[in-house]
Amino acid sequence: MPTDGSVYSYSAVLMGSPILLKLFSHNPPLASRVFSLIKQYEDLLTVNRAQSQVMDINHAAGLHPVTVSRPVYQLIQCAKAASVLPNSAFNLAIGPLVKRWRIGFKGDSVPPADDIQALLNITQAQDVILDDDNLSVFLTRKGMEIDLGAIAKGYIADRVRDVLLKEGVTDGLINLGGNVQTLGTPQGRWSIGLKKPFAEADALVGAMQVAHKSVVTSGTYERYFEQNGRRYHHIIDPHTGYPLDNELDSVTIISTDSLDGDIWTTLLFGAGVEKGCQMLKGRADIEAIFVTKAQEVILSSQRQFRFTLLDDSYRLIDCTA
Template sequence: MVKANYEYSQNLLGTIVSLTIYEANETAVKAVFATLKILEDKLTVNRPLSEVMSINMAAGKHAVEVSRPVFDLIAQALQISLQPNCYFNCAIGALVKLWQIGFKGQQVPTDEQIKQHLLLTNPRDIELNTDNHSIFLKRKGMQIDLGAIAKGYIADVIKEVLVKHNIHQAMINLGGNVLTIGDSPLSDDKNWHVGLKKPFSRNQELVGIINVNNRSVVTSGIYERFFYQHNHLYHHILNPFTGYPLDNELESVTIISKSSLEGDIYSTILYGLGVSKGCEFLQRHSNLAAIFLLKNKTIVLANTDNFYFQLLDKQYQVKQY
């Protein structure tokens, strides 16, 4: 007998946050959305008041003490950002604000503006003090931006909240960051069925279905936030080395991983690497799986032995790396 399906949603984190659980537990649901609001207030850079914005506003002036969760998340983001030739950079905030892609005032900056703002994106200019959990941005105008990982981090925290309230079958969807908990009661194979969106589809069409169990599914795509100028598409996934949107053969990268934070981090990194180098990277990281959607309607699956992908759109050709 299939358990009842309880759906809850709110507009938070700049998107629709939805929660599907299979046991009636209003206490757990209230705890989830209260936690979401607290974390949004700490991590957002789209409002003047947050812990992250307090750090940014003090750039070049003084260090700012923050709560332990915010400090630990920034420390983890910084550790990744400092890896050689890494396409993930938590210090990219000044460039993000310059482009404003997906927000009012989006524009194509001049080469000189981009050159100047690139000087403000060196992660080595972020100074952490573990004694008092303070963070200092050495250059005036620097900005930390956790937009690439905030939803993944929050999804993982929400999972902890649900498990604490004895919810062991659930699906969390933070605007495309999907995290599944336990087995699905909806299917015979006990897998959750997560849709893979068709890029630039106006009707929420799906390319396929990803069948996973107790995993995170995170997609980074050029169709999420973009604009056109002079018939050229400019999207929000910026190249931290050039300051311009990344330009390669990909429309999206989907990461299947244990944690949603991993999915956020590595979807950005692998998008920057592209298919060939991305697949080589995955050979050294067997804990991650990926689905690459190419502009030429090819889908490349890598490390996908532990889940099943069902193709729905026959325009695409599937290849196994």
């Protein structure tokens, strides 16, 4: 890190999000390689255009298996494992429901109950058949679609971290629009803000200090619409087909790998605070910050981070309380 503490920021728009790379040396060629890598993975994993390896699988639903590259297969394997956990709120096969709700896109509205019920029949994770020998994926029912949107950013953030480390970068940060992966400990720790739900873009509930960690936040305020006085957000409950409705406004995961952050934000959103705190007791490597509609900030522990409350309208609570 330079003695003057200069930070060089590089930005791009990829995966529908602003991407920010921070380095402590002026290195445009490295930044360019990082953005090219992100674009390469986006091309493999996206469901927002007609062609990608994931869309090849979706186009073949109910017809035949599709062989994919090892990275894509391994990511689908990971997503299915999280999807088939008991009562999991994570579901890689939720694509048809996400598409029908269109939350965050033009034309979003509450679908008829009959539509949701019909789509629930083709969003079962156990109907995603994996063949380890051939690296193939088969969706057994026509109309099925896998969607890796809930896990792709975390996977890509980890690959960027690996590239930076390989290039000898000891201090840096990559922000993939909600997935922040940090390297090193500039001035001791990185400070990452925790957004205040449904407030101005720069309004913060608090800030966490981390080193060598990923920070992933998922919130009901990120994408939503209102209809007949009720708010509908983008985090769909795969068991009901409707947006998850509990005490939570956001969940933040602090972990080594951003991929874990993606999975656990969804798992804990579905579990709620009490059950979520119980789930984390067996995972010393995963920590969480819950922000509730009742304006509480609940910390699972502070082994891997430090948290400072910045908004006195919120109450700070420990998970063990």
